[in-house]
Amino acid sequence: MSRVPLPELPGRVPDSQSERRLAAIRREAAQSGVVSGKGVAPEGSPFPIASPQTGYYGVPLLKEPQWKPEVPLYFFVGGAAGASAVIANMANWVGDDRELARSARWMAAGGGALSSALLIKDLGVPSRFLNMLRVFKPQSPMSMGAWTLSAFSSFSAAAAFANLMQVKLGASIPVRLVENAAGALAALSGLVMSSYTGVLIGATVIPVWNENVGTLPQHFAASGLNSAVSLLELLGHDNSRALNLLGISASSYEVAEGVLLESKRHRVNAPLRKGWSGAIVRAGGVLSGPVPLALRLAYAVSGNKKLRRVAAWSSIAGSLLTRFGWVRAGRASARDHRIPLELSHQIALQKPA
């Protein structure tokens, strides 16, 4: 007679964490009469009721943004590239700093190419990216962005190439003209590149985005300028007084934007303060506003380049966090059904009569 094998025990070993959780469930049930979180609604318990107070069982009304991380990364890259095209032209014409202009041109061109790659990668059907250019739609910020990016990446690449020709083959007036013309057009489209992403997310149905549509483009432009200046400094242009001045103005704006966002304490802006999105947005704000501003001012007084380098790294990190934080805040905002339904703050759980 063969032995019947003993039934296998469930494999979980109780530990202090599991027992604490069970005690917490008991406590919550005793105190509130219902346990939040996923589970069943047993007979006699307060079952969920749809009501004007809760909406439809608290189900989100809006759909969450379905962008991949490539999109906030593109906001960063495109913003920095656009701003550096502007810097390249000013360094060339006003600042008389050909070396800085060359670096900025290359950064703009590289950023333009990388931006296109990131955006194409985010598409659901990347092979159809050219469909973006079958219509020109001023009422669609996404369409305007696609055209701006196309123009920007072409002009910035042309300017960088013309610059390279002169370095390799010697100065030539016609090529110089091409570089300047392409550079000017790149700067013009670069101005749009660094600010339009604020319109892109601002002109949507996501409450936390459209609530701040009036300053998002400025916020993103300042963030782009901040990161462009910082990247150029880290590329070796840490003697340029102009770049430090620009860094001071960009981070000053970021301080002002941070104060503005923190002062608007209504619930639409809650994702900018609470949860992970709030932590990221706030960290981004601190790292791109007060921290680099203080360090740059200290550098201007002391001349200690270490301070300036730390300011640059801080600004870059802050700029990245800002874009990721805002996209994440948009996702949190879409999940809050109360705002589009215009419901009061508290979700009242109704018990059946």
Added chain:
Amino acid sequence: MSTTAFLTDSTLCIGCKACEVACKEWNQLGDDGFEWSGNSYDNTMAVGHSTWRHVKFVENKPEAGRGGNSPDQLPAWGFSSDVCKHCEVAGCLEACPTGAIVRMEFGAVFIQPDVCNGCSYCVVSCPFGVVEKNEADGRAFKCTFCSDRQRAGLEPACAKACPTESIKFGELDALREEAKVRLEVLKSRGVTDAVIYDPQESSVKGIHSLFLLRGDPRTYNLPPNPEVPATYLRKGWQSAAVAAGAMLGATLLAFLGGKR
């Protein structure tokens, strides 16, 4: 061809989900996963890329004569079959950068699947949370208003399958009138909380999927003031213009000042 519309009368809906089944079968849509929501008999919860008709199960406090059940046992049920609103001014259509989303000859808002490149900008542009990108497929999908059937002179699959004529299909103006008449009939019978959902005052300027509901439309996740994203464009581009001017000015001043 004239402008067509749905009138979904929740006072006639019995929650059979025939519209969901008919929609999925005609349009050959996949499943939505097999998740239990814990919310009434609704495990789909919302319209999405694979759910173009969705019956909402609204549970109210037990009430005699409502929901068809004995009041001491079961909640008073209200059902309403949700669908794309085919807005007069459609946020998704305006936002689409490829021109994939178009207005059909009978007023429907249609995403051309052979043009859509899956940028998912329409997803954040729909004030009703209807459009969704199918991550596996890469493109955005929503109700087509059975454009194929309409072109063949037929009514949409959901309207055809509805056993109680809760989903009515016809000309928009005629249905608007019909809704008013039905509302009067209901009120005369004592259904005083019946309302028509047709937000013509908001920036969507009206919808092609009218709803007749009992109680507050928000209970059915219908927003009181749906706004299309275009309303924010002016403010956004103004800010962008200020940003561009400030950036030009700041760089100019910085390089002038940096020369010293």
